[in-house]
Amino acid sequence: MFQLEKVSFDYSDQRVFDRMNLEVTTGSVIGILGPNGVGKTTLFQLLTGLYYPSSGKVSVLGYEPRLRNKQYLEKISYLPENLPNIELSIEAYGDLIGPMYPNFNRKKLVAYLTAFDLEADLNLMDLSAGMKRKAFVSIMLSLGTPMVFLDEQTKEMDLEGQRIFRQLLIDAQSDGRMIVIATHHLRALEQLLDQVLIMDRRGHVVINHATNDLDQVLSLKDVTTLPDETLYLTYQRLPFGYRLLCHTPSSEPTDIPLELVYQGFVGGK
Numbered sequence: 130m131f132q133l134e135k136v137s138f139d140y141s142d143q144r145v146f147d148r149m150n151l152e153v154t155t156g157s158v159i160g161i162l163g164p165n166g167v168g169k170t171t172l173f174q175l176l177t178g179l180y181y182p183s184s185g186k187v188s189v190l191g192y193e194p195r196l197r198n199k200q201y202l203e204k205i206s207y208l209p210e211n212l213p214n215i216e217l218s219i220e221a222y223g224d225l226i227g228p229m230y231p232n233f234n235r236k237k238l239v240a241y242l243t244a245f246d247l248e249a250d251l252n253l254m255d256l257s258a259g260m261k262r263k264a265f266v267s268i269m270l271s272l273g274t275p276m277v278f279l280d281e282q283t284k285e286m287d288l289e290g291q292r293i294f295r296q297l298l299i300d301a302q303s304d305g306r307m308i309v310i311a312t313h314h315l316r317a318l319e320q321l322l323d324q325v326l327i328m329d330r331r332g333h334v335v336i337n338h339a340t341n342d343l344d345q346v347l348s349l350k351d352v353t354t355l356p357d358e359t360l361y362l363t364y365q366r367l368p369f370g371y372r373l374l375c376h377t378p379s380s381e382p383t384d385i386p387l388e389l390v391y392q393g394f395v396g397g398k
């Protein structure tokens with residue numbers, strides 16, 4: 130699906146990735162998690178070919194994004210965290226970009242907008258921040274691309290909007306499409322993610338795993354007193370003790386909460 134081989138990337142005064150290797154081969158909803166400024170958006174820009182690596186190779190669906198090959202561009206849609214300002218109605222914008230995508234489905238666009246309780250003739254410039262996100266998410270998902278990149282799209286969405294957003298992602302997932310999503314709202318999306326990629330504060334990918342396989346490398350242990358720090362990654366307080374997250378495989382199938390995994394690898398003890 131996508132691969133980075135020894136990829137380095139620099140902004141003029143800063144190296145964001147240094148010979149980074151990464152391979153994601155499974156998953157239909159892939160979550161990219163990491164603290165502010167570690168390079169999630171930069172990674173999206175590399176995967177969509179908007180930025181070129183300083184060295185190394187990026188491949189997505191067998192294409193090299195930096196070549197901006199037409200067949201590749203028809204297969205991907207990307208919604209950046211900072212949405213563009215477009216002086217058109219939602220439906221007019223859909224009709225403008227939709228024909229560039231072979232699987233654009235206008236009926237779905239209208240259905241998604243209805244689900245979000247938005248009128249198709251509203252001007253994108255007149256929407257509140259959350260409404261604008263709902264409108265752009267609806268347009269992006271209606272393009273029908275096999276791969277969708279969504280950067281922080283639950284931001285500003287109200288709770289009902291987040292619920293509808295999850296429904297739309299499930300709809301896209303059941304059509305066999307692949308969604309790569311960066312988020313800080315883990316709780317809103319945790320149940321949907323079947324692959325998770327966690328970047329630590331240095332921008333290193335510390336976890337790249339199927340969410341239901343995390344118990345192959347991590348385990349939980351409930352204790353009444355905290356043991357030596359070397360024996361656990363982090364802990365959660367319980368009413369009468371602590372739940373430890375340990376870097377050892379679980380002895381039986383265990384649901385490992387992603388928030389605790391994130392805390393263990395990014396937040397510290």
Ligand SMILES: Nc1ncnc2c1ncn2[C@@H]1O[C@H](COP(=O)(O)OP(=O)(O)OP(=O)(O)O)[C@@H](O)[C@H]1O
Nearest residue numbers: 140141143145163164165166167168169170171172
């Ligand atoms: N246009 C730019 N010019 C120079 N430096 C940049 C530029 N865009 C991002 N950076 C820097 O590159 C690093 C990675 O930024 P990026 O936006 O990819 O992080 P992020 O993980 O998406 O952050 P967030 O969670 O806040 O969205 C940061 O240190 C940031 O300051």
